[in-house]
Amino acid sequence: MLTSKQRAYLKGLAxxxxxxxxIGKEGITEGVLKQLDDALEARELxxxxxxxxxxxxxxxxxxxxARLTRSEVVQAIGRKFVLYRKSKEDSKIELNV
Known part of the structure; x- marks a missing residue:
């Protein structure tokens, strides 16, 4: 669970x-979830x-x-949202805020 300070820090990075x-008219598909899961592992944000x-x-x-990728929602504004998940192997973002 992200604290408000961590969330604010991640919003700034985002x-x-x-x-x-x-995500288009097909909605949340397996292909989209796989792409997001791989991207979260590589980029974290x-x-x-x-x-x-x-x-x-x-x-x-x-x-x-977020539930399906085991990540956290940082923010959702308009038609965009930001997700964060700490990388299992190569963490790049330090959340000691």
Whole structure:
């Protein structure tokens, strides 16, 4: 569980990254989950965008993806959300905030 200070720190880091995955009208598929899981292991902090043709609610989608990838929702704004999960092998982000 992230503290408010850790969440604020991660939000600041997320400002400078682009969305690396997109959820479209098919919703949260196995392929999307695999891509997100791999990206979380490699980068720890990722931004996901929900396309306009998707019927998913951003916060609901963020919570569902976080549950399925065992990650934490950092923020959900508009049609984008940010996820964080500490890498098992090569941690790059230090959360001693």
């Amino acid at each position: 400002n400078n990254i682009e969305a690396i995955a997109y 990722i931004k996901v965008s929900i396309q306009k043709n998707s019927i998913l609610d951003t916060k609901e989608a963020a919570n569902e993806v």
